[in-house]
Amino acid sequence: xxxxxxxxxxxxxxxxxxxxxxxxxxxxxxxxxxxxxxxxxxxxxxxxxxxxxxxxxxxxxxxxxxxxxxxxxxxxxxxxxxxxxxxxxxxxxxxxxxxxxxxxxxxxxxxxxxxxxxxxxxxxxxxxxxxxxxxxxxxxxxxxxxxxxxxxxxxxxxxxxxxxxxxxxxxxxxxxxxxxxxxxxxxxxxxxxxxxxxxxxxxxxxxxxxxxxxxxxxxxxxxxxxxxxxxxxxxxxxxxxxxxxxxxxxxxxxxxxxxxxxxxxxxxxxxxxxxxxxxxxxxxxxxxxxxxxxxxxxxxxxxxxxxxxxxxxxxxxxxxxxxxxx
Amino acid sequence: xxxxxxxxxxxxxxxxxxxxxxxxxxxxxxxxxxxxxxxxxxxxxxxxxxxxxxxxxxxxxxxxxxxxxxxxxxxxxxxxxxxxxxxxxxxxxxxxxxxxxxxxxxxxxxxxxxxxxxxxxxxxxxxxxxxxxxxxxxxxxxxxxxxxxxxxxxxxxxxxxxxxxxxxxxxxxxxxxxxxxxxxxxxxxxxxxxxxxxxxxxxxxxxxxxxxxxxxxxxxxxxxxxxxxxxxxxxxxxxxxxxxxxxxxxxxxxxxxxxxxxxxxxxxxxxxxxxxxxxxxxxxxxxxxxxxxxxxxxxxxxxxxxxxxxxxxxxxxxxxxxxx
Numbered sequence: 110x111x112x113x114x115x116x117x118x119x120x121x122x123x124x125x126x127x128x129x130x131x132x133x134x135x136x137x138x139x140x141x142x143x144x145x146x147x148x149x150x151x152x153x154x155x156x157x158x159x160x161x162x163x164x165x166x167x168x169x170x171x172x173x174x175x176x177x178x179x180x181x182x183x184x185x186x187x188x189x190x191x192x193x194x195x196x197x198x199x200x201x202x203x204x205x206x207x208x209x210x211x212x213x214x215x216x217x218x219x220x221x222x223x224x225x226x227x228x229x230x231x232x233x234x235x236x237x238x239x240x241x242x243x244x245x246x247x248x249x250x251x252x253x254x255x256x257x258x259x260x261x262x263x264x265x266x267x268x269x270x271x272x273x274x275x276x277x278x279x280x281x282x283x284x285x286x287x288x289x290x291x292x293x294x295x296x297x298x299x300x301x302x303x304x305x306x307x308x309x310x311x312x313x314x315x316x317x318x319x320x321x322x323x324x325x326x327x328x329x330x331x332x333x334x335x336x337x338x339x340x341x342x343x344x345x346x347x348x349x350x351x352x353x354x355x356x357x358x359x360x361x362x363x364x365x366x367x368x369x370x371x372x373x374x375x376x377x378x379x380x381x382x383x384x385x386x387x388x389x390x391x392x393x394x395x396x397x398x399x400x401x402x403x404x405x406x407x408x409x410x411x412x413x414x415x416x417x418x419x420x421x422x423x424x425x426x427x428x429x430x431x432x433x434x435x
Numbered sequence: 436x437x438x439x440x441x442x443x444x445x446x447x448x449x450x451x452x453x454x455x456x457x458x459x460x461x462x463x464x465x466x467x468x469x470x471x472x473x474x475x476x477x478x479x480x481x482x483x484x485x486x487x488x489x490x491x492x493x494x495x496x497x498x499x500x501x502x503x504x505x506x507x508x509x510x511x512x513x514x515x516x517x518x519x520x521x522x523x524x525x526x527x528x529x530x531x532x533x534x535x536x537x538x539x540x541x542x543x544x545x546x547x548x549x550x551x552x553x554x555x556x557x558x559x560x561x562x563x564x565x566x567x568x569x570x571x572x573x574x575x576x577x578x579x580x581x582x583x584x585x586x587x588x589x590x591x592x593x594x595x596x597x598x599x600x601x602x603x604x605x606x607x608x609x610x611x612x613x614x615x616x617x618x619x620x621x622x623x624x625x626x627x628x629x630x631x632x633x634x635x636x637x638x639x640x641x642x643x644x645x646x647x648x649x650x651x652x653x654x655x656x657x658x659x660x661x662x663x664x665x666x667x668x669x670x671x672x673x674x675x676x677x678x679x680x681x682x683x684x685x686x687x688x689x690x691x692x693x694x695x696x697x698x699x700x701x702x703x704x705x706x707x708x709x710x711x712x713x714x715x716x717x718x719x720x721x722x723x724x725x726x727x728x729x730x731x732x733x734x735x736x737x738x739x740x741x742x743x744x745x746x747x748x749x750x751x752x753x754x755x756x757x758x759x
Contacts, residue, residue, distance in 0.1 A: 151619035151620070151621060151622075152590075152619055259707060260477075261707070289476035289477050289646060290476070290646065290687060290690040290691060291476065291686060291687065291690045291703050291704040292476075292703070292707075293690065293703075294689075294690035294691075294692075294701035294702070294703030294704075295703040297692070297701055298700055298701055298703065301700065316619060316620065318620070318694065319691065319692040319693060319694045320692050322692065322693075322694060323692030323693070323698065323701070324692075343697070346694065346695070356621060357620060357621065358694070359624075360620040360621045360623065360624040361620055361649065361694065362623075362624075362627075362647060362649030362650045362652065362653045363649050363652065363653070363694065364648035364649045364651075364652050364676065364688065364691060365652055365676065366652045366672045366673045366676040366677070367673060372624065372628075374621075374624050374625055374628055375621045375624075375625075376625075378589050378591060378592075378622060379619075
């Protein structure tokens with residue numbers, strides 16, 4: 110099947126007064142229509158910057174973004190405006206991403222108006238109500254304001270706004286992180302239903318590993334701007350290879366009492382990639398780090414088909430557990 | 436004797452839009468060194484319950500209408516301002532979700548810890564700063580960094596500082612309101628381990644308020660599930676997690692995506708939490724419950740002890756024998 114989206118060696122650097130911040134450093138992936146790629150990592154790993162760069166909200170420093178076979182890395186403003194029909198984004202915080210002075214009607218009608226897809230007033234109202242229906246918002250909220258609605262309903266407005274232009278691809282940037290678990294489950298189900306009905310591709314950005322496993326076909330683990338591991342969701346969670354992935358999985362509190370699992374507690378914290386030296390960016394926190402890790406940047410290898418890992422010592426780490434990595 | 440005993444606690448907020456029934460007849464107890472997890476979604480009344488234990492409800496709106504709070508044998512509801520101040524400083528400490536709002540941005544970290552130490556001891560300024568640096572080491576921060584300001588610290592480090600301040604007085608009870616919800620998982624694991632270690636060392640009891648069933652499983656001895664101001668299920672963590680009784684608790688578990696099982700669709704709880712100014716008459720969970728019968732709409736279910744120490748508030752268990 111042909112790829113809807115191809116991202117090749119994408120780099121996004123920011124100039125700061127302390128030096129160059131390598132927020133996204135050489136990330137590549139592909140995504141097919143109707144599929145979901147999950148991007149998981151801690152605060153500051155560059156996952157949101159990556160998402161924004163892919164849909165053109167951030168100017169790319171280097172690399173290529175190919176959408177439906179066309180290079181869309183550098184577009185004029187006019188061309189960019191056309192692209193928004195195909196690429197949309199849903200933001201994390203339904204409390205700050207909606208204009209408090211606009212009613213639900215205005216908020217959902219806004220993308221339609223801006224893109225001259227309105228027609229008569231009646232047609233517009235009909236279309237807005239249709240969209241509200243799609244995302245499960247009752248018609249009685251048509252003239253309500255965001256502050257009158259709870260977090261789940263507000264996020265439904267965010268989804269409706271993203272859907273208004275019938276995109277083929279949506280970046281979901283932590284869309285459920287601010288919500289209570291029962292509401293979170295409702296929104297996740299909604300996103301999955303929409304994907305099945307409309308064959309939309311998602312790039313799902315989150316720090317929550319259980320959410321990412323649930324919703325993704327493929328998962329990418331990011332750390333300080335680089336990709337450490339990428340594989341099909343089940344493969345990644347059943348056979349994690351990178352020590353950082355192992356540590357992340359071990360850190361998640363599991364809702365089971367007395368589960369005698371051995372916790373790997375990673376010392377230290379994520380650092381800022383300002384003028385980063387060569388070497389693995391995780392070396393300082395990694396319990397398995399050797400000399401090479403501090404001086405040579407590990408290449409992305411493919412030890413199993415479709416399973417990519419960037420780690421010098423993966424073979425040694427897993428040999429102790431009788432797992433042979435080719 | 437229990438360190439803390441809460442009985443039939445009922446709290447309302449008087450607002451211009453009506454009376455908010457925030458906490459409705461909550462009872463629980465904690466022994467020395469024990470950890471109780473209070474779990475529930477936004478608006479369940481977790482934070483209101485916790486704040487009332489120290490009489491920190493906003494005044495004049497927040498009113499404890501009924502019930503008793505007994506801490507260390509003393510009646511908290513009848514304490515004088517002076518006794519309250521003593522209790523808040525020496526016996527109970529509280530830490531909040533967002534560490535940045537709990538710290539003073541204009542004071543160095545060690546000065547803030549030292550200030551709290553001087554409140555509780557007769558140490559001089561210089562001595563208290565030395566003591567503060569020791570506290571920093573205890574929570575895993577290099578003493579040299581004490582002269583820095585809060586904004587120079589990461590979220591995880593700021594929370595460690597807040598915990599250091601909370602523990603300066605060697606409290607008998609620590610109330611932690613979502614202490615790790617704003618932190619990344621690897622940092623959360625570090626902070627939770629640190630709290631558990633310090634707790635073991637000092638024998639402090641803890642109330643941990645959270646929405647995360649995983650965090651409770653890993654840190655708490657007892658758990659109380661709250662919904663619409665009531666405890667709907669209460670018991671030892673292994674009992675509650677081993678045999679889930681209340682449909683709401685089950686709904687919470689079913690809403691969680693699993694790390695090791697393939698589930699195509701989650702089973703969220705239908706609908707939303709009821710408006711606390713206008714709670715349903717019978718069982719408060721009834722409008723969202725898949726097992727609800729006509730009787731549930733009319734009758735308020737009592738909290739029933741089904742097996743020793745495991746309580747549930749649901750009419751489905753009405754006919755089971757239970758503990759008498």
